[in-house]
Amino acid sequence: MEPKNQYIPYKMRIANIIEEAPLVQTYRLEFVDEKDAAQFSFKAGQFAEYGVFGEGESTFCIASSPTREGYLECTFRSSGRVTKALANCELNDIIGLRGPFGNTFPIEEWYGKNIVFITGGIGLPPLRCLIWNLLDQREKFGDITIYYGARTVNDLVYKEELEEWKNRSDVNLFLTVDPGGETPDWKGLVGFVPTILEQNPPKSENSVAIIAGPPILIKMGMPILGKNGFENNNIYTTLENRMKCGVGKCGHCTVGKTYVCKDGPVFTYDEVLNMPPEY
Amino acid sequence: MDFEPKIVAFVCNWCTYAGADLAGTSRTKYATNVSIIRFPCTGRIDFMLLMKAFENGADGIIVSGCHPNDCHYTSGNFHARRxxxxxxxxxxxxxxDTDRITFSWVSAAEGTKWAGLVDETTEKIREKGPFTEFKKLDYSILEKIENDVVTE
Amino acid sequence: MTSLQNKVTELFENGTINLLIGFKEAIHKLPVPCFIDNVSQVEQLIFTPSCKGNLSVYLHKTEVKQAKKVGILANTATLRAIVQLVSENQLGDIEKTVITLNTNGELVVFATMDELEAYVQANFPELSEEDKKLLDQLNAMSRTERWQYWTEQFSACVKCYACRAVCPMCYCSSCTVEGNQPQWIKVSSETTGNLEWHTMRAMHLGGRCINCGECGRICPVGIPVHMLTVKMNQDIEAEFGAKTGFSVKNGYALNSFKPGDKEQFIK
Amino acid sequence: MEIKNIKSTNIPAFFDQMIKSGKVVIAPVLKKSGKVFFEAVQSYDQVSTDYIQTGFSAKSVVFPKVEELFSFKKDDEGIEITNNLHTIPETVVWGLRPCDASAFNYLTEFFLKENPDTYFTARKEKTTLIAISCAKADNACFCTSVELNPGSTSGSDILLTAMGESVYIELITEKGKAAVETAASLFTPGEEKSKEEFLAKVTSVFSMDEVKVRIKTAYDSAEWKHASMGCFGCGACAFACPTCTCFDIQDEGTQDSGKRLRCWDACGFGLFTKHTSGHNPRTNQTERRRQRLMHKFKYSVENLGIVSCVGCGRCIRNCPAHLNIFENILSVTK
Incomplete structure (x- = not known):
């Protein structure tokens, strides 16, 4: 059989639309062609190219867990030409999907360890995939701690799931909003995520930390974890640069010799330190 | 099949649009080939819009606004004229082919002039035939050759 | 040391400039732009008739603006560009020292903008023989021949945007072609879109282009793109009596109007 | 390697025979602008023989400036996606220089090593490269510095070297052998001999081994700023370069019908790395030019083991500011 043409997208039907926050939506996607569905598999950490025909493609992670079969979910903020076109799609519209691309989180290596998630704003979707993946096999892991913040209360995504995690006794959730973003009835913390992290440091023994979000959060958060005793190769992040092809050809996402799309997007702090700071 | 020209008219809100409106309310009969796009002022009619109209299938274009000295914003049409x-x-x-663009001044009172302008332009474009010159420009030479080879 | 190098050393030493944009000879024997920020580098400076580049483009660079006191080696085209840029209020945040070679090959350092303007007006160039010939050729063609000529030229364009990059008048921090909502100009290089791009470039330079001809000279596929603005400048001078790069007070022709502007085509 | 000879007067016959056999032949043609470019030709009369280097490289044969990835059409039943890969004709590239031909080695390695690229493969399979050794060079040529020379056979299917009345022909690959068979009677068997005296002299400006070592620590060199201050941020160097492979993917048309294209892009453009959020990992021209040069001399060596600069000198000739890549490499690896 000829190798698959990696530029031809799968056709996906929009099966459900959830409004998460202002301009942020979650789409549930189902394969139009059952053969494609049977072929397709992915792991936590991977991403895809979502395309609106005639407008172009945009890169974001797969936000649903591989343990939930039969569909894919993606969460995006409409900001550019493609994401705006995507946001204008309606239920049952057909969009293109290429992927899955990139490497994955080494979940098997984490069995028995405590897991710490640090993320902000629209950085939660890439980790949501991983969080559910772990929660669906909860018994294999130690403590699970999540630090999550957004600019305002309204900008928090997956509000129902946050509520669910808050109420679970086996998840430790630090929910925060940036100063000035709180509402009168806000019961969570107030402060930037790195500040909250410094004030409530996670324990580093037998722990793995995963950090995702805007570049500034990654650049600030990783050293804080390091100071708290996390080893560099126990700190993971998922980078996202401008991408076009997803397969290490177009050159947009390169950081030094590294292609974020095929060598990443998951990197350890060690690996990030060895790259030029071009992310 | 007979060729029906597609004409796009870029007009200003204050004069020509009102003029076209007057032609309508006076029940003046004129060619139906024109699609009117209303702008605040002729000064706002960017040349790129004309290029895009041609690219997307217009056979002819009318650009029209207030007569000199009648601009709602005093000088928009003077800038436009330059x-x-x-x-x-x-x-x-x-x-x-600049004959495919008709420039005109039509005031709010000139419903008849508008109707005449559209008729005249439509007739002229009908005679000239469809505007394919601009649209048929194709991809790179290499690809053109490939296509030629294939179609032979 | 040459008289140029002496002069520049003096300017550095008396604190008139702290950055000089000039030319040096590169390893492959062609003049390349160089940026000198201290006296020790002055030795590499050259300024010969082969230094054709228009260095005024660099006056828009952040690094140059930060230097505040900037010296620049200017050929006649560069001088006109500076006059036009000043008239468009683009060089307000730097103190510039402009150095040129006059027709006798002597070094001239302008003390004031007025001096510079007077020099430019006294040495305002005619169109080059080569450009004149091409312009005549094009004007003599029938419309369809011209269409053929330009579409063939534009089909070769690769959209490297070097014509935009070398233009001292293309100083917008964000260009129309860089926006994609809406996508005015297609990203792919294909004749229709290329023609639209060159039309747009010419129109945005209408009455502002100072005829330095850099865009045509450096086009990697050799399209004489500068002819579009050469033609426009001719029209503008004929119709509105305005010359670009001629006076620091003029602004530019398409930014103004006269109630009596004449045309024959508006019905 | 098989060696043959052909009389130089028989070259046109050989050339035209390839066209008659139905191949698309791309060859250097002198354009109105006075520059020489690769173009499909109909007979040998159109071919330019007097050029040091073509304006752009021959990479567009396998990696066109615009490639249609697929076209799509929406109807009641959904979306139909088609591509026209099957329409790619048998192509011969005539008269590319040995440096260009060796760039095809890099292109093949890059496009096929990991996640093989369907479009490149399809075009490469149908392409035969007939290179001609350089008898002339100019100040921008530096192939000898990157371990090539005006008579390198690397990458070509056939290499021609003019030796007075006759042309010395090296048939490097099976494809090359097949190409001469279209006009077998024009050729006579030959013996291997030295081409040296018929080749241009290109002086080596740096030692590649030293550069490879020193560039490892060159990222923080202060010289990058001097090397790139003159850079305007256009794409002239990247588009002319035989080994630059970056591209953009764009949709054209409407949401109902249109095509998805890939077109050349350049890391020198400010928009190349800019995120939608406005964040730009490479904010200034110094960083962008460093990326381009480091990619050629460091990153591609680390990723694929190949220096992806072939010393053709196009970036120097085409640069609006005449910035010189080997001068820059020398200064940052001092």
Missing amino acids: RWIVFRSLLDFMGF
């Missing part, structure tokens, strides 16, 4: 003078000459220099 630009049209230069733009038209540039297009001609590039070999673009």
Whole structure:
């Protein structure tokens, strides 16, 4: 059989639309062609190219867990030409999907360890995939701690799931909003995520930390974890640069010799330190 | 099949649009080939809009606004006029068929002039035939050759 | 040391400039732009008739603006560009020292903008023989021949945007072609879109282009793109009596109007 | 390697025979601008023989400036996606220089090593490269510095070297052998001999081994700023370069019908790395030019083991500011 043409997208039907926050939506996607569905598999950490025909493609992670079969979910903020076109799609519209691309989180290596998630704003979707993946096999892991913040209360995504995690006794959730973003009835913390992290440091023994979000959060958060005793190769992040092809050809996402799309997007702090700071 | 020209009219809100409106309310009969796009002022009619209209299938274009000294914003049409003078000459220099663009001043009172202008333009474009020159420009030479080879 | 190098050393030493944009000879024997920020580098400076580049483009660079006191080696085209840029209020945040070679090959350092303007007006160039010939050729063609000529030229364009990059008048921090909502100009290089791009470039330079001809000279596929603005400048001078790069007070022709502007084509 | 000879007067016959056999032949043609470019030709009369280097490289044969990835059409039943890969004709590239031909080695390695690229493969399979050794060079040529020379056979299917009345022909690959068979009677068997005296002299400006070592620590060199201050941020160097492979993917048309294209892009453009959020990992021209040069001399060596600069000198000739890549490499690896 000829190798698959990696530029031809799968056709996906929009099966459900959830409004998460202002301009942020979650789409549930189902394969139009059952053969494609049977072929397709992915792991936590991977991403895809979502395309609106005639407008172009945009890169974001797969936000649903591989343990939930039969569909894919993606969460995006409409900001550019493609994401705006995507946001204008309606239920049952057909969009293109290429992927899955990139490497994955080494979940098997984490069995028995405590897991710490640090993320902000629209950085939660890439980790949501991983969080559910772990929660669906909860018994294999130690403590699970999540630090999550957004600019305002309204900008928090997956509000129902946050509520669910808050109420679970086996998840430790630090929910925060940036100063000035709180509402009168806000019961969570107030402060930037790195500040909250410094004030409530996670324990580093037998722990793995995963950090995702805007570049500034990654650049600030990783050293804080390091100071708290996390080893560099126990700190993971998922980078996202401008991408076009997803397969290490177009050159947009390169950081030094590294292609974020095929060598990443998951990197350890060690690996990030060895790259030029071009992310 | 008979060729029906597609005409796009870029007009200003205050004069020509009102003029076209008057033609309508006076039940003046004129060619139906025109699609009117209303702008706040002729000064706002960017030359790129004209290029895009041609690219997307227009066979002819009408650009029209208030007579000199009648601009709602005092000087929008004066600015526009300078630009049209230069733009038209540039297009001609590039070999673009400038006869396909009709520039005009039509005031709010000139419903008849508007109807006549549309009729005249439609007739002229009908005689010239469809505007394919601009649209048929194709991809790179290499690809053109490939296509030729394939179609032979 | 040459008289140029002496002069520049003096300017550095008396604190008139702290950055000089000039030329040096590169390893492959062609003049390349160089940026000198201290006296020790002055030795590499050259300024010969082969230094054709228009260095005024660099006056828009952040690094140059930060230097505040900037010296620049200017050929006649560069001088006109500076006059036009000043008239468009683009060089307000730097103190510039402009150095040129006059027709006798002597070094001239302008003390004031007025001096510079007077020099430019006294040495305002005619169109080059080569450009004149091409312009005549094009004007003599029939419309369809011109269409053929330009579409063939534009089909070769690769959209490297070197014409935009070398233009001292293309100083917008964000260009129309860089926006994609809406996508005015297609990203792919294909004749229709290329023609639209060159039309747009010419129109945005209408009455502002100072005829330095850099865009045509450096085009990697050899399209004489500068002819479009040459033609426009001719029209503008004929119709509105305005010359670009001629006076620091003029602004530019398409930014103004006269109630009595004449045309024959508006019905 | 098989060696043959052909009389130089028989070259046109050989050339035209390839066209008659139905191949698309791309060859250097002198354009109105006075520059020489690769173009499909109909007979040998159109071919330019007097050029040091073509304006752009021959990479567009396998990696066109615009490639249609697929076209799509929406109807009641959904979306139909088609591509026209099957329409790619048998192509011969005539008269590319040995440096260009060796760039095809890099292109093949890059496009096929990991996640093989369907479009490149399809075009490469149908392409035969007939290179001609350089008898002339100019100040921008530096192939000898990157371990090539005006008579390198690397990457070509056939290499021609003019030796007075006759042309010395090296048939490097099976494809090359097949190409001469279209006009077998024109050729006579030959013996291997030295081409040296018929080749241009290109002086080596740096030692590649030293550069490879020193560039490892060159990222923080202060010289990058001097090397790139003159850079305007256009794409002239990247588009002319035989080994630059970056591209953009764009949709054209409407949401109902249109095509998805890939077109050349350049890391020198400010928009190349800019995120939608406005964040730009490479904010200034110094960083962008460093990326381009480091990619050629460091990153591609680390990723694929190949220096992806072939010393053709196009970036120097085409640069609006005449910035010189080997001068820059020398200064940052001092």
